[in-house]
Structure formats: C-alpha cells, structure tokens
Amino acid sequence: xxxxxxxxxxxxxxxxxxxxxxxxxxxxxxxxxxxxxxxxxxxxxxxxxxxxxxxxxxxxxxxxxxxxxxxxxxxxxxxxxxxxxxxxxxxxxxxxxxxxxxxxxxxxxxxxxxxxxxxxxxxxxxxxxxxxxxxxxxxxxxxxxxxxxxxxxxxxxxxxxxxxxxxxxxxxxxxxxxxxxxxxxxxxxxxxxxxxxxxxxxxxxxxxxxxxxxxxxxxxxxxxxxxxxxxxxxxxxxxxxxxxxxxxxxxxxxxxxxxxxxxxxxxxxxxxxxxxxxxxxxxxxxxxxxxxxxxxxxxxxxxxxxxxxxxxxxxxxxxxxxxxxxxxxxxxxxxxx
Amino acid sequence: xxxxxxxxxxxxxxxxxxxxxxxxxxxxxxxxxxxxxxxxxxxxxxxxxxxxxxxxxxxxxxxxxxxxxxxxxxxxxxxxxxxxxxxxxxxxxxxxxxxxxxxxxxxxxxxxxxxxxxxxxxxxxxxxxxxxxxx
Numbered sequence: 001x002x003x004x005x006x007x008x009x010x011x012x013x014x015x016x017x018x019x020x021x022x023x024x025x026x027x028x029x030x031x032x033x034x035x036x037x038x039x040x041x042x043x044x045x046x047x048x049x050x051x052x053x054x055x056x057x058x059x060x061x062x063x064x065x066x067x068x069x070x071x072x073x074x075x076x077x078x079x080x081x082x083x084x085x086x087x088x089x090x091x092x093x094x095x096x097x098x099x100x101x102x103x104x105x106x107x108x109x110x111x112x113x114x115x116x117x118x119x120x121x122x123x124x125x126x127x128x129x130x131x132x133x134x135x136x137x138x139x140x141x142x143x144x145x146x147x148x149x150x151x152x153x154x155x156x157x158x159x160x161x162x163x164x165x166x167x168x169x170x171x172x173x174x175x176x177x178x179x180x181x182x183x184x185x186x187x188x189x190x191x192x193x194x195x196x197x198x199x200x201x202x203x204x205x206x207x208x209x210x211x212x213x214x215x216x217x218x219x220x221x222x223x224x225x226x227x228x229x230x231x232x233x234x235x236x237x238x239x240x241x242x243x244x245x246x247x248x249x250x251x252x253x254x255x256x257x258x259x260x261x262x263x264x265x266x267x268x269x270x271x272x273x274x275x276x277x278x279x280x281x282x283x284x285x286x287x288x289x290x291x292x293x294x295x296x297x298x299x300x301x302x303x304x305x306x307x308x309x310x311x312x313x314x315x316x317x318x319x320x321x322x323x324x325x326x327x328x329x330x331x332x333x334x335x336x337x
Numbered sequence: 338x339x340x341x342x343x344x345x346x347x348x349x350x351x352x353x354x355x356x357x358x359x360x361x362x363x364x365x366x367x368x369x370x371x372x373x374x375x376x377x378x379x380x381x382x383x384x385x386x387x388x389x390x391x392x393x394x395x396x397x398x399x400x401x402x403x404x405x406x407x408x409x410x411x412x413x414x415x416x417x418x419x420x421x422x423x424x425x426x427x428x429x430x431x432x433x434x435x436x437x438x439x440x441x442x443x444x445x446x447x448x449x450x451x452x453x454x455x456x457x458x459x460x461x462x463x464x465x466x467x468x469x470x471x472x
Binding site for chain 2: 137138140141142144145146148149152153155239240241242249250251252253277278279315316317319321329330331
C-alpha cells in the first residue's frame, strides 16, 4: 500500500464516510465533463438540472459561495494524471478513451482492469502503459521505479504538500475566495496539508532570478479571459513533489497554466497545461471536473497527526527512513553490488 | 529514565524532519554528493556537484582550482531499481597536468532521501571502489 493512500484515505473516510472504493475513485472520478462522465468521486453531486453560474458584481465568475449559502468544492481523487490527458478539443485523448474502455471491459470480465495504469496500487503498467505521455528516458525510468514500488516514496505520504495540479487531485474539500478589491484570490484546502494558495490578480510579473524562490505551490499570477475563464500562470516550483500518487515526476523547470471555469453552479472545470522541459519532451494538458458540495464547510485536518506510515517506512536498502545519516564514503548496508 | 527516552525521541525527530523536508524528487542524479574512493586506509574525498539542464547532466567533481569538469554522463535503465551510470570527466593533478576521470557505478535508493551511488572510480593510473551519498 502506497504512502498517500495510507494517509489520504484515513481522513477521506472520516470526512465522507463510505462512498466509493478507492480503486474505483482513482481512475473513474474526475473525468472531464465533455466525456460525459461527470466529475469527482461521486460525493456531493447535485441532483437536478444545472443551476446558473454565480457571478460577482463585475460579471466575472464567482468560484465561491453565493452570499447566505454554504458550500465547498469536493476535490476528486485523481491518482494517475497520465489518464487525464485531453486534446485541444478538451476531450480525453482517443488512446486514453480506448484504454478506459478496455479496462472497463476487463473489469466486467472479472479482470483487474488495471492494465492501463489505473487503479490503486497493484498491477500498474508503468511508462509503457501510457505511451501518450511525452516521456524523457529518465522520467519514464523514474515512473517505472515508482510503479514497481507502488509509490512507496510518495511525498504526500510524508505529509508534504501536493503542489501544482495535484492540489486539485487530492480528495479533500477546498474553497475559493475572491477578493477583487484586493486583486487577489485565495484558495484554501482542507487536506493537501491544510494549506492555502494565493493568486495575484494585480497584473504583476514573475520575480526573476533568485527572487523567484522555488516553493511547493509555486508563484501564481492570474488574469481573466473574458468573464468566464480564470487563467492562472504558475512557475517557481521546487522538486519536492510528484505530479500525482502514481509518481509522475517533475522538475523545477515546470510551469503550469491553469484554466478555471464554472459551467454551472454545481461544477467547476479544472484544466492544467504542464510544461516541464526537464522531464517531458513537450507540454501536455490534463482536465477534470470538481463537484460543488452544497452546504459544506471545511473541517480541520492535520496530516502529520499520528502518521504512522513513516515509522515503519524503510528504503530500498532496508534502512529506516527516519534513521541516522550515513557517513561519507560508507556504503549503507543492503546494496545490490 | 522516561525523560531520557523522551529526549532521545525528540532528538530523533529533530534529526529526521530536516532530512524529510530536504527530499528531492526531480532527476535523481541532480544535487550534491559526497563520499570517498580508493583504499580504506588512504581514501580520497569526493564531492560531486551535479545539475540537470533538461538535456544532460552537467557539473564538477571536487569544485575548486583543480576541479574536474564532467564531460558526459550516460545512464542505463535496464535495472529499474539500480540504474547504471557512467561518468567521464577531465581534471588536473597537483602539477596542473590533465587527468582523465572515469566513473562506472550504480545509482540506488532512487526514491529515498539517502540516494546511493557506488562502483569503480578510475583516475589517472589509479583505480578503486567509490561510494557517495546525496547530501
């Protein structure tokens, strides 16, 4: 069982109760609305017809609550970003749609349905099962390694922040609070280490050189495209995170362009174009829907509390992760030489 | 006795937390590595300072006036948990003469904080085992 699964699901179950098997949620949840699959894990989905998109006084989309009401975004659990790629038309890549169909057929036939790289921990196909990903040799090899050890070293298992698009793929609730009078937008997350994002809407430029301090969430500058789409450019990421639970790596050369829309009151559509010339040969775009959970409020969640996973985690050489540092020149025991 | 146990536990946390926070999940070869090569009774210290520019690994062995510039790094991913790595570099000896360095090793513990790189180090006419861990 991988790291994040241990930490994430414990709280997820506590918050939402028994809703959907983790293995199903990982791949099925959150497919783009264009694919007709709805969004999220199925929790909090609104019954009935789509309600009009709430708007602020200036006509731009209100991504938060309507005054007098409560509600939160129920972020889906996207375990494998490699199965969320969409084309220019916003539709899933044909190869992914075929892979999903094959997986569904395999499930129907009693198979695991995990051959396409979906599901929870077992039976993962590694980089070869995602030929549409623009791998570099090292990123493919690193992904294979993470597949082989079932995401044992997932940084989220350490309770480190997800970072990048994974913030919107970690299954806790979140809120978006717009403050146009301050030219800023704040996103607060229940999970994902109970963290917040700040998006600057004041037209500033990215800091340059050493002023752009690499961080988990990067530096975010937003702008409106018309009144319907919030475009957020992100750069300045550190290398302390993975793109997803499955272990797609990234480097500090990564930049992410997010496009946020709210086609109805009940649905947020999230799209992110990932451009990382340090890990992938060309940019790719992922997308999914996030359902609105009417009446919801953010509870407190502290990932670090009672995180026993780390106490029993050993590295490839059989050493405890929380053990003494090796001395220079001394090979830790258990190597394969 | 109990307070002593607590003290040890607190110290372990203090030591462990920075190690976790310092984890790096980009290219596993990138970063600063330190260790030794050669005979145990007279080892040579090594400091590798490596970077990944998106196309190749660049860097220096033992940065300083006599530092060796990395010329090439070639990976073999055949074993998914122990990548083969061959490094060639060119430095100078104490008299300023060029010295070729050839490193043939395995990169292990790829996802852990304590990444390990070990194998055979050849420098000038000398050859020996080396072990470096990522700082």
